[in-house]
Amino acid sequence: MKLIFAGAAGTVTGSRYLLDTGRARILIDCGLFQGYKQLRLRNWARFPVQPRRIDAVLLSHAHLDHSGYLPALVRDGFKGPIYATPATRELCEILLRDSGHLQEDEAAFANRHKYSRHEQAKPLYTVADAERAMEQFREVAFEEEFSLGDGLYGALLPAGHLLGASIVRLRRRKRTLVFSGDLGRPHDSIMRAPVAIESADTLIVESTYGNRLHASDDGEARIGEVIRETAAKGGTVLIPSFAVGRAQTIMFAIYRLKQSGQIPDLPVFLDSPMAIDATELYRRHRRSHRLSVADVRGMYQTVRLSRTAEESKAIANLRMPAVIISASGMATGGRVLHHLKQIAPDPRNHILFVGFQAGGTRGAHLVDGDREVKIHGQWCEVRAQVSNIDSYSAHADSAEILAWLRKIRGAPSQVYVCHGEPGASDAFRQRISEQLGWQARVPEHLECVDVPL
Numbered sequence: 094m095k096l097i098f099a100g101a102a103g104t105v106t107g108s109r110y111l112l113d114t115g116r117a118r119i120l121i122d123c124g125l126f127q128g129y130k131q132l133r134l135r136n137w138a139r140f141p142v143q144p145r146r147i148d149a150v151l152l153s154h155a156h157l158d159h160s161g162y163l164p165a166l167v168r169d170g171f172k173g174p175i176y177a178t179p180a181t182r183e184l185c186e187i188l189l190r191d192s193g194h195l196q197e198d199e200a201a202f203a204n205r206h207k208y209s210r211h212e213q214a215k216p217l218y219t220v221a222d223a224e225r226a227m228e229q230f231r232e233v234a235f236e237e238e239f240s241l242g243d244g245l246y247g248a249l250l251p252a253g254h255l256l257g258a259s260i261v262r263l264r265r266r267k268r269t270l271v272f273s274g275d276l277g278r279p280h281d282s283i284m285r286a287p288v289a290i291e292s293a294d295t296l297i298v299e300s301t302y303g304n305r306l307h308a309s310d311d312g313e314a315r316i317g318e319v320i321r322e323t324a325a326k327g328g329t330v331l332i333p334s335f336a337v338g339r340a341q342t343i344m345f346a347i348y349r350l351k352q353s354g355q356i357p358d359l360p361v362f363l364d365s366p367m368a369i370d371a372t373e374l375y376r377r378h379r380r381s382h383r384l385s386v387a388d389v390r391g392m393y394q395t396v397r398l399s400r401t402a403e404e405s406k407a408i409a410n411l412r413m414p415a416v417i418i419s420a421s422g423m424a425t426g427g428r429v430l431h432h433l434k435q436i437a438p439d440p441r442n443h444i445l446f447v448g449f450q451a452g453g454t455r456g457a458h459l460v461d462g463d464r465e466v467k468i469h470g471q472w473c474e475v476r477a478q479v480s481n482i483d484s485y486s487a488h489a490d491s492a493e494i495l496a497w498l499r500k501i502r503g504a505p506s507q508v509y510v511c512h513g514e515p516g517a518s519d520a521f522r523q524r525i526s527e528q529l530g531w532q533a534r535v536p537e538h539l540e541c542v543d544v545p546l
C-alpha cells in the first residue's frame with residue numbers, strides 16, 4: 094500500500110496521512126496548517142487527491158491541526174464516513190463551528206480593511222460547511238475494530254492528550270500500521286496515560302517535544318503561590334487559557350488548592366462559552382479521564398460560569414481579589430482581551446500564562462516583559478506582574494515517547510517521525526535509532542512511501 098505524508102511532515106500542524114490500498118483511499122486526520130504564513134497558504138492549495146475520491150477519514154482527535162480541514166474536504170466533495178470516538182465528535186462540534194466563525198470573521202475583516210489582494214476575500218470555509226461535515230461523523234468506541242472493507246480494519250485506542258484522543262491502528266490479517274496521533278503524558282492530573290501498543294509493523298510517531306524534556310516544576314503549587322500573593326495585595330489573577338483541555342486542568346488545580354486550604358476562598362470566573370461547553374463533556378465522558386464524579390462536581394462548584402457578554406462585562410468591573418480564566422491562551426483574541434485592558438495597568442494584578450506562547454503573539458510579548466501592548470488598536474500600559482508556567486503540556490516529551498515506544502514488542506520494520514519542527518523530529522529520529530536500534534526517518538512533505546499491510 095502507498096502512504097502519502099500530506100501534512101505534519103517537518104511541522105507540527107496540518108496532520109494528514111493518505112493511505113491508498115489500491116482499491117480505496119483512507120485519510121488519517123484532516124488538519125489545518127497553522128502558524129507561519131507559508132504553512133497557512135497550504136490550506137488554500139488543492140488537496141493532494143480529489144476529496145470525492147477519498148473513501149473514509151479516521152480522526153485521531155479534535156484539535157484543529159488534526160480536524161480543522163474537514164469542513165473544506167466535505168464541501169469539496171468528500172462523501173464518506175468520518176470515524177471518531179464519541180468525545181472527539183462532540184468536541185469537533187464545538188471546535189469546527191468556532192473555526193468556521195473565525196474563518197468568516199477573518200474574511201470579513203480583510204474585506205473591511207481591503208488588505209486582500211483578491212477582489213473579495215473568501216473564508217476558507219463557513220459555519221454551514223462545518224455543520225455539514227458533522228453529519229458525516231460515525232462514532233466508534235475506543236478499542237472497537239471496524240471494517241474498512243477489503244480485509245482492512247481500523248481501531249481507535251486511548252492516547253490521553255485530550256478527551257476522546259486516540260492512537261489510530263489499521264490492521265490487515267496480522268500486519269498493522271499505527272499512527273501515534275498526539276500522545277498524552279503518563280502522569281497527567283486529568284487524562285489517563287496513553288495505552289501501550291503491542292505491535293506495529295509500520296509506525297508513524299509524533300515528535301512535538303522530540304528534542305525536549307518538560308520542566309519538572311509543580312504547576313499547581315505555582316498557581317497557588319501566585320493566587321495567594323496577588324489576593325494578599327487585593328489584586329486579581331488573570332489566566333489566559335486555551336478553552337479545551339487546559340482550562341479544565343487549571344480549574345481542577347484551583348479546586349484542589351481551595352480544598353486543601355492553600356488559597357483563600359475567592360471568586361473564580363470561567364469566562365469562555367467554549368470552555369464551559371467543553372467542561373460539560375467531562376461529565377459525560379468519564380471513562381476517558383481520571384476525575385471522579387466528585388472531582389468533576391467540585392471543579393464546577395469552584396468556578397462561576399460566565400456565558401453572556403453582559404456577565405463578562407460584570408466581571409471586568411469587579412474590584413476585588415478574584416481569579417479569571419478566559420480564552421484565548423496566547424491572548425491573540427477572544428474575551429481575554431477585554432480583561433487584559435482592565436487588569437494590565439494595575440500593579441496589584443497578575444497575568445499568569447499557562448502554556449507555550451508562540452513567537453509574535455501578544456502572550457509572547459507580555460512574557461518577554463513588554464510594558465505596553467496593543468489591544469483593539471490602542472496601546473495599553475502593563476504594570477501588572479506577568480509570568481508563565483510552562484510545565485503544563487498535553488504532549489509526552491522525548492523521554493515519555495521513548496518509554497511508550499519501548500513497550501512495543503519487536504521492532505517495527507519502519508518508523509516515520511512526524512508532527513515536529515525539523516530539529517525536534519530529527520533529534521527524535523536519532524534517539525530512536527541510537528536507543529532502540531530501529532529504522533527511523535523523517536519524511537518530506539508530500540512524500541509517498543510503500544507500507545507493508
Ligand SMILES: [Zn+2]
Pocket residue numbers: 154156254255275
Ligand atoms: Zn492535539
